[in-house]
Amino acid sequence: MSATHNREQPDTRQTLRWRGARGAVTRIRLAGLAVVCLTILLPLTASTRPAVREITLVTRDMAFYFEGGTVPNPTIRLDAGEEVRFILRNLDPGIAHNLAIEGWELATAYLDANASATLHVRVPEQPGRQVYVCVPHREMMRGVIEVVAGD
Amino acid sequence: MDLDTTRWSGEGVFTQTLIDAFQCLDQVARLRVEDVPSSRSDVEYNFISNELFVGFRTRDRAVRAKWLGLLGVTRTVTETVMTVTDLEQVLSDLEAVGPPDYADEGMLQYLRTERIVPPYQTRGYKLVELVRIYEADVATQRTGDDG
Numbered sequence: 390m391s392a393t394h395n396r397e398q399p400d401t402r403q404t405l406r407w408r409g410a411r412g413a414v415t416r417i418r419l420a421g422l423a424v425v426c427l428t429i430l431l432p433l434t435a436s437t438r439p440a441v442r443e444i445t446l447v448t449r450d451m452a453f454y455f456e457g458g459t460v461p462n463p464t465i466r467l468d469a470g471e472e473v474r475f476i477l478r479n480l481d482p483g484i485a486h487n488l489a490i491e492g493w494e495l496a497t498a499y500l501d502a503n504a505s506a507t508l509h510v511r512v513p514e515q516p517g518r519q520v521y522v523c524v525p526h527r528e529m530m531r532g533v534i535e536v537v538a539g540d
Numbered sequence: 541m542d543l544d545t546t547r548w549s550g551e552g553v554f555t556q557t558l559i560d561a562f563q564c565l566d567q568v569a570r571l572r573v574e575d576v577p578s579s580r581s582d583v584e585y586n587f588i589s590n591e592l593f594v595g596f597r598t599r600d601r602a603v604r605a606k607w608l609g610l611l612g613v614t615r616t617v618t619e620t621v622m623t624v625t626d627l628e629q630v631l632s633d634l635e636a637v638g639p640p641d642y643a644d645e646g647m648l649q650y651l652r653t654e655r656i657v658p659p660y661q662t663r664g665y666k667l668v669e670l671v672r673i674y675e676a677d678v679a680t681q682r683t684g685d686d687g
Binding site for chain 2: 450451452459461482483484528
């Protein structure tokens with residue numbers, strides 16, 4: 390019984406060794422297949438639409454500024470067709486402001502100090518210029534949006 | 541009153557009105573006037589923004605307290621004779637100044653707008669003067685500009 394057992398042991402080890410080598414090859418093949426699949430499928434899962442760009446504007450001292458910026462009523466450059474989310478934050482105590490792009494018929498509500506609002510914009514495909522204003526202070530709070538052809 | 545206008549361009553009629561008013565107030569010990577960098581002008585408007593930092597006179601007041609909760613002691617506390625809230629009331633009563641357009645416990649704000657039509661012009665331009673009054677030596681929204 391024990392002799393038989395001893396005779397069978399080398400075969401079993403050989404089988405295990407062979408199985409281990411074959412398993413490694415299989416694993417390598419599977420990994421390669423996964424890489425190929427990911428290479429092909431990942432671009433298909435990604436959206437063709439670009440991410441929404443956020444532009445934060447603050448109002449202070451009766452002017453619009455980019456957040457952290459020092460240029461009053463700055464020119465805003467947008468790519469044709471892109472999606473933009475404007476975030477407006479009013480930092481003027483005691484003065485209500487809003488953001489309106491009247492050519493696109495878009496406007497936020499009037500904001501009290503330290504309040505904020507968002508404006509979602511799908512930029513038209515045609516390059517051009519639009520004016521953005523604060524409606525009650527349009528003479529002083531007025532800037533230009535330049536729409537340029539996208540890449 | 542100690543008046544510091546070294547950082548003021550002198551622009552702003554209403555700012556000058558306020559300075560004149562402060563000079564009549566005994567409670568004000570010092571006043572500093574500064575241009576705000578956001579002052580700007582365009583074809584249709586001239587925007588003047590100034591900030592006034594007011595230092596109130598102080599007085600000493602004896603306050604009784606207990607040292608370690610046991611012994612009665614008298615401490616001297618220095619306090620201002622006026623607050624920004626008091627100042628709001630005083631300025632509101634002045635005919636040349638009137639109530640602020642906005643006030644909180646740390647700031648008074650006046651916004652004056654008028655249309656200026658120079659001779660031989662029909663449209664003219666809008667003159668906007670924004671004046672903010674803060675208490676000096678108190679932390680304000682404009683970091684580093686107080687005191």
